[in-house]
Amino acid sequence: xxxxxxxxxxxxxxxxxxxxxxxxxxxxxxxxxxxxxxxxxxxxxxxxxxxxxxxxxxxxxxxxxxxxxxxxxxxxxxxxxxxxxxxxxxxxxxxxxxxxxxxxxxxxxxx
Amino acid sequence: xxxxxxxxxxxxxxxxxxxxxxxxxxxxxxxxxxxxxxxxxxxxxxxxxxxxxxxxxxxxxxxxxxxxxxxxxxxxxxxxxxxxxxxxxxxxxxxxxxxxxxxxxxxxxxxx
Numbered sequence: 264x265x266x267x268x269x270x271x272x273x274x275x276x277x278x279x280x281x282x283x284x285x286x287x288x289x290x291x292x293x294x295x296x297x298x299x300x301x302x303x304x305x306x307x308x309x310x311x312x313x314x315x316x317x318x319x320x321x322x323x324x325x326x327x328x329x330x331x332x333x334x335x336x337x338x339x340x341x342x343x344x345x346x347x348x349x350x351x352x353x354x355x356x357x358x359x360x361x362x363x364x365x366x367x368x369x370x371x372x373x374x
Numbered sequence: 375x376x377x378x379x380x381x382x383x384x385x386x387x388x389x390x391x392x393x394x395x396x397x398x399x400x401x402x403x404x405x406x407x408x409x410x411x412x413x414x415x416x417x418x419x420x421x422x423x424x425x426x427x428x429x430x431x432x433x434x435x436x437x438x439x440x441x442x443x444x445x446x447x448x449x450x451x452x453x454x455x456x457x458x459x460x461x462x463x464x465x466x467x468x469x470x471x472x473x474x475x476x477x478x479x480x481x482x483x484x485x486x
Contacts, residue, residue, distance in 0.1 A: 296474050305378075305465050305477030306417075351417065355472065360405060360429055362475055364417040 267352055269365035277373050282339040284368040286352030294355040295328050295335040296362070301348045309350075310337070342372050376400075378478035380466050386484045392454040395481045397466030398447055407475065408441055408451050409465040417465070423449065456485045 267288045276282055286295070294313055298306035310321050312328035312335060319326055323340045335352055352365040379398040387393055399406050408420040421431040423443045431441070438457070443449040453460055463482050467475040 294472070294474075298477075303479070305467075305479045308474050308476070311474050353475070357472060360422055360424055360472075361419065362407070364409075364419075366416050 267354055267363055267365035269350075269352055269368050271368060272366065273369040273371070275371045275373060276342055278342060278344060280342055282342055282346070282370060283336065284338075284350060284370075285334060285336045286354075286365045287334045288354055288363070289333070290354070290356070290363075291332040292354035292363075293332075293357045295326070296353040296355065297324075297326050297335070297337050298351045298353065299348050300351065300367075306351055339370075342370075344372050344374055346370060347372050378466055378468055378476055380464075380478035380481050382481060383479065384482045384484075386486065387456055388486055389457055390455045391485075392452065393456045393460075393483060393485075395451040395464050395466075395483070397449045397451070397478060399449070399466070399468030400476055401447065403468035403470045403476070404446070405469045405471075406443060406449050407467045407469075408449070409467065409477075411463045411465060411480070420451070420464075453483075456483075458485045461485050 267286050269286045297309045300306040310326040315332050317328040325338045327336045349367045349369050351367050353362045355362050381396045405424050407422040410418045420433045421441045426443045441451045461484050463480045465480045467477045469475045
């Protein structure tokens, strides 16, 4: 099925470092979502973006809805060990009922 | 809010057996989605329902897979007969009118 391209696929970083990841699509979306998945659990919503150019923060997390509506970015500042997990982006186009998910970025934080 | 509830959490079965996965969406949500997650293919949408009606089942891999939503609070995903390549984590998710998806904790299926 259709998927979004996320990069990087995986990251190893030191505790305290900042993290950046992005998601790109060949299609435009009305909504971009970012989820985090911990081992053995389902993805949990982190941030939702509804307007091109929108910049939204949730604690140490900041996400942006790209101007072209074909991309989105997630930044994590001052990473901590509990940030470990898989981060997924998802795009949604109104009226389609479909949420298209990215391939995921696997984050590992070294203490 | 109890969230999306899936059962069982783990299922181990032998090839050829029937498997039924269950999902209770969040009360008030009118869209329900079944996803399959594997290392190789990531999160794949299998089927989604809107107001209990299947809207798109193009992601269902084969006729061995079927899904039902008899009412707004319950859905099943059935695999009959199961095969080892069906081993994966199956997620159910729900939403209301295009709001962000809420996922259950998944069912880890192992077919031997």
